[in-house]
Amino acid sequence: MSEAMHTTPAPDGGPAGPPVLPTPAETTKLGIWLWLASDCALFASLIATYLTLHGQTAGGPTAQQLFDLPLTLVSTFALLLSSVTMGVALEALQKDDIAALRRWLVVTALLGAIFVGLEIREFHHYTVSGLWFQRSDFASSFYVLVGFHGLHVSFGIAWILSLLIFTFRKPGGITRADHWRFEMMSLYWYFVDVVWVVIFTVIYLLGKVG
Amino acid sequence: MATLSERMPAALARRTAAEYGIWSWLTTVDHKRIGIMYLVSATIFFIFGGTEAFLMRLQLMRPENHIVSFQLFNQLFTMHGITMIFLAVMPLLIGYINVVMPLQIGARDVAYPRLNAVSLWLFFAGGLMLYSSWFLGGAPNAGWYNYAPINTGGVLNPGSDTLGISFYVLGLQIAGIGTLLSGINFTATILNLRAPGMSLMRMPLFVWTVLITSILIVFAFPPFTANLGLLMFDRLFNTGFFDPSKGGNALLWQQLFWIFGHPEVYILIMPAFGMISEVVPTFSRKPLFGYTTMVFAIIVIAFLAFMVWSHHMFTTGMGAVVNSVFAATSMAIAVPTGVKIFNWIATMWGGRIRYTTSMLFAIGFLFCFVIGGMSGVMLAAAPADYQFNDSYFLVAHIHYVLIGGSLFALFAGTYYWFPKMTGRLLSERLGKLNFWIVLIGFNVTFFPMHFLGIDGMPRRVATYPPGLGLSFWNFVSTIGVFILTAGILIFLYNLRDSLRNGEIAGPDPWDARTLEWSIPSPAPEYNFAQIPLVRGRDALWVEKQHGDGRMLPAQIVEQHGDHDADDHDAHQHHADRHLVHMPSPTPLPLILGAGAMVAGYAGLYRVWWLAILALVACFYGIFRLMYDRDPGYYVEPKGDVG
Ligand code: HEM
Numbered sequence: 013m014s015e016a017m018h019t020t021p022a023p024d025g026g027p028a029g030p031p032v033l034p035t036p037a038e039t040t041k042l043g044i045w046l047w048l049a050s051d052c053a054l055f056a057s058l059i060a061t062y063l064t065l066h067g068q069t070a071g072g073p074t075a076q077q078l079f080d081l082p083l084t085l086v087s088t089f090a091l092l093l094s095s096v097t098m099g100v101a102l103e104a105l106q107k108d109d110i111a112a113l114r115r116w117l118v119v120t121a122l123l124g125a126i127f128v129g130l131e132i133r134e135f136h137h138y139t140v141s142g143l144w145f146q147r148s149d150f151a152s153s154f155y156v157l158v159g160f161h162g163l164h165v166s167f168g169i170a171w172i173l174s175l176l177i178f179t180f181r182k183p184g185g186i187t188r189a190d191h192w193r194f195e196m197m198s199l200y201w202y203f204v205d206v207v208w209v210v211i212f213t214v215i216y217l218l219g220k221v222g
Numbered sequence: 223m224a225t226l227s228e229r230m231p232a233a234l235a236r237r238t239a240a241e242y243g244i245w246s247w248l249t250t251v252d253h254k255r256i257g258i259m260y261l262v263s264a265t266i267f268f269i270f271g272g273t274e275a276f277l278m279r280l281q282l283m284r285p286e287n288h289i290v291s292f293q294l295f296n297q298l299f300t301m302h303g304i305t306m307i308f309l310a311v312m313p314l315l316i317g318y319i320n321v322v323m324p325l326q327i328g329a330r331d332v333a334y335p336r337l338n339a340v341s342l343w344l345f346f347a348g349g350l351m352l353y354s355s356w357f358l359g360g361a362p363n364a365g366w367y368n369y370a371p372i373n374t375g376g377v378l379n380p381g382s383d384t385l386g387i388s389f390y391v392l393g394l395q396i397a398g399i400g401t402l403l404s405g406i407n408f409t410a411t412i413l414n415l416r417a418p419g420m421s422l423m424r425m426p427l428f429v430w431t432v433l434i435t436s437i438l439i440v441f442a443f444p445p446f447t448a449n450l451g452l453l454m455f456d457r458l459f460n461t462g463f464f465d466p467s468k469g470g471n472a473l474l475w476q477q478l479f480w481i482f483g484h485p486e487v488y489i490l491i492m493p494a495f496g497m498i499s500e501v502v503p504t505f506s507r508k509p510l511f512g513y514t515t516m517v518f519a520i521i522v523i524a525f526l527a528f529m530v531w532s533h534h535m536f537t538t539g540m541g542a543v544v545n546s547v548f549a550a551t552s553m554a555i556a557v558p559t560g561v562k563i564f565n566w567i568a569t570m571w572g573g574r575i576r577y578t579t580s581m582l583f584a585i586g587f588l589f590c591f592v593i594g595g596m597s598g599v600m601l602a603a604a605p606a607d608y609q610f611n612d613s614y615f616l617v618a619h620i621h622y623v624l625i626g627g628s629l630f631a632l633f634a635g636t637y638y639w640f641p642k643m644t645g646r647l648l649s650e651r652l653g654k655l656n657f658w659i660v661l662i663g664f665n666v667t668f669f670p671m672h673f674l675g676i677d678g679m680p681r682r683v684a685t686y687p688p689g690l691g692l693s694f695w696n697f698v699s700t701i702g703v704f705i706l707t708a709g710i711l712i713f714l715y716n717l718r719d720s721l722r723n724g725e726i727a728g729p730d731p732w733d734a735r736t737l738e739w740s741i742p743s744p745a746p747e748y749n750f751a752q753i754p755l756v757r758g759r760d761a762l763w764v765e766k767q768h769g770d771g772r773m774l775p776a777q778i779v780e781q782h783g784d785h786d787a788d789d790h791d792a793h794q795h796h797a798d799r800h801l802v803h804m805p806s807p808t809p810l811p812l813i814l815g816a817g818a819m820v821a822g823y824a825g826l827y828r829v830w831w832l833a834i835l836a837l838v839a840c841f842y843g844i845f846r847l848m849y850d851r852d853p854g855y856y857v858e859p860k861g862d863v864g
């Protein structure tokens with residue numbers, strides 16, 4: 013296994029290939045990217061469904077009648093803010109300031125919880141105002157799309173909480189070797205935020221305009 | 223250096239205790255064992271699907287037959303289609319991908335071994351659930367593509383008021399998520415785990431087709447997931463996404479279905495192309511002709527696969543312009559496909575061909591797939607499709623591409639790779655018999671269906687009256703099924719018999735070209751004692767030509783400070799080349815599969831608390847898998863690289 017062997021030129025003249033293999037952390041990250049790509053396709057399908065069916069109100073309430081933009085703007089703001097606090101948390105991680113990391117993760121999770129809470133409130137409000145899940149195809153496709161996104165945020169919150177527990181339980185404390193766990197979760201969190209921007213535009217903004 | 227027993231006594235002791243029992247299979251994360259479990263379970267499902275086909279052909283053997291009721295016939299063709307596509311051919315392909323692909327790229331396993339086990343158990347749970355429908359009120363009955371609005375029940379399809387179609391929805395959802403995870407896993411494996419020196423353009427063609435197939439899976443399965451999710455709401459929660467009487471849109475199901483469905487048929491054929499591309503060069507003793515154009519062709523096919531879905535909907539009234547566009551893109555696929563056919567023929571041209579069973583099936587593949595391809599182009603001509611659509615012509619077409627294509631390639635692959643999995647060769651004598659009887663039976667069964675279709679016999683009919691000129695060819699077709707069945711039984715017998723009595727294969731029985739043949743048969747659990755250095759395309763062949771026929775070990779520079787490196791020394795095999803670090807077995811994937819199944823049944827029977835409980839448990843299991851710190855164990859390879 014001498015050095016000479018490794019540099020043996022390729023008989024077909026092609027590249028000798030990367031001598032450095034990707035680390036397991038890098039490979040895991042690639043998997044998260046692929047998962048998010050497939051999730052994009054899933055959201056795209058649901059958005060297409062909503063766009064196909066949103067006119068079918070079956071005599072029930074319409075988007076213009078129900079949507080309350082200021083309230084949705086508040087929850088949108090909470091979610092966007094959570095992306096910022098997530099960034100701050102990762103910054104703290106880079107500086108090995110675990111206390112700050114925990115603090116900012118809690119803030120991020122709380123902002124996420126506010127978003128989910130407001131969404132539940134919104135769903136409840138619509139339901140009692142006559143737009144229950146089965147009321148019309150507009151209703152069903154709306155609840156499925158927005159609810160599916162809400163579940164994504166909820167999963168993200170659970171993920172953050174699990175990482176918080178991890179910071180306490182990991183023997184030997186958090187080291188460089190654990191950073192990838194936080195980075196991957198943040199990737200997911202940003203993704204969910206970006207999807208919300210699309211949903212907000214397609215459903216709420218365009219819905220209000222008509 | 224310390225001896226092995228001083229170093230890792232406890233870990234090694236634990237290993238030898240539980241190496242071969244059934245529990246070691248249920249908890250394994252070894253890609254080869256997972257692959258073999260895919261192959262075994264998919265073969266069982268194939269027998270189920272074949273039995274359903276057999277019953278249908280028995281019914282259609284004579285006019286006015288009443289062996290099965292009309293409702294049962296609907297369930298038979300539906301379950302047959304679903305089984306063959308989702309539970310037989312696709313998992314057979316995934317099985318071979320699992321066994322072969324990591325070996326061909328010189329890796330120790332796939333990128334995420336435990337996720338791989340999750341995929342397996344989700345597939346298995348979904349398949350089991352689907353099949354339990356036969357005993358729980360009746361199987362789904364609306365065809366494999368389950369069109370709206372007959373999939374929502376009511377007057378159009380009284381039969382679907384049973385749970386049948388809900389089984390379709392939840393069973394395929396669970397199995398489908400397993401497939402999606404496989405797609406992610408294989409893509410990451412190929413992109414990141416290739417041995418040093420194996421650039422993309424040095425990958426065996428099979429690996430290329432797996433990469434492209436996996437990317438297709440990653441993007442094509444989500445629309446199906448969404449579609450099934452919407453239908454689940456329609457059936458379990460009384461929404462009306464696909465129910466026009468509630469303002470829903472029945473064509474929406476069709477659109478979402480075929481955005482998935484057309485790439486799906488390429489998912490079924492691409493790895494088959496890859497297998498043929500391994501078998502043909504080996505037995506022609508020539509490198510694959512036009513490697514670069516082959517790679518280019520599969521990329522083009524994959525790209526086009528997403529732009530042709532509406533050719534399944536020519537007759538839904540999309541209009542002449544839309545129809546013409548989709549007819550053109552569909553016919554365009556024939557071009558890269560034709561390129562591949564010519565490349566395979568050119569590979570054989572002037573080669574010293576060895577007519578092994580594997581090679582015979584590859585040649586049979588070329589022959590049958592060309593027929594299927596030509597009837598495909600005929601169907602892509604939108605005006606002609608108004609005549610052929612939903613006739614037996616179509617049934618002939620799909621079986622020429624799926625049996626003559628995918629299944630023949632799987633036969634070729636089985637005869638080729640069986641020794642690598644078991645250490646023994648399949649009997650060539652039985653193999654030849656197997657090939658000729660299957661080839662004859664297949665053509666006698668399906669060629670007459672072209673005539674039946676042109677004579678106007680619709681697909682999915684449970685019987686037909688005498689005197690329409692359909693009786694003769696239907697009779698011939700069923701005779702063909704008897705022959706075909708005999709051929710498949712010979713194959714199954716060959717598998718069982720050769721497992722015990724087959725000739726010992728040795729590492730490289732075919733004098734082949736790729737990395738999997740540089741290691742012993744069956745492949746040891748760690749695959750490669752040392753990661754090989756790849757010095758050209760057809761890595762092993764290069765060493766046979768330019769070296770001493772054995773792979774050189776690569777010197778790997780691994781980055782330190784990566785994850786878990788402080789928990790245990792993941793890179794011990796550097797310091798001591800005779801120890802390979804392996805991930806431990808775990809029952810969690812199996813439990814996850816079971817949990818998904820419980821959630822599925824609970825949803826079906828509307829026991830909501832249980833469904834939610836099971837789902838929460840599944841997510842808990844996922845988190846456990848994420849944080850489970852696996853110390854792994856060490857094995858000492860026997861011998862060095864090869
Ligand atoms: C093993 C021998 C096989 C026989 C004898 C057979 C026979 C049949 C028959 C009789 C039908 C029903 C046609 C109709 O009534 O419309 C059918 C449908 C079908 N078969 Fe097969 N088949 C076989 C293997 C396969 C394989 C290997 C695949 C695919 C991977 C496959 C895929 C399908 C599909 C997708 C349908 C359409 C189901 C539907 O209408 O929803 N078959 N087959």
Ligand SMILES: [Cu+2]
Pocket residue numbers: 483484487530531533534
């Ligand atoms: Cu198609």
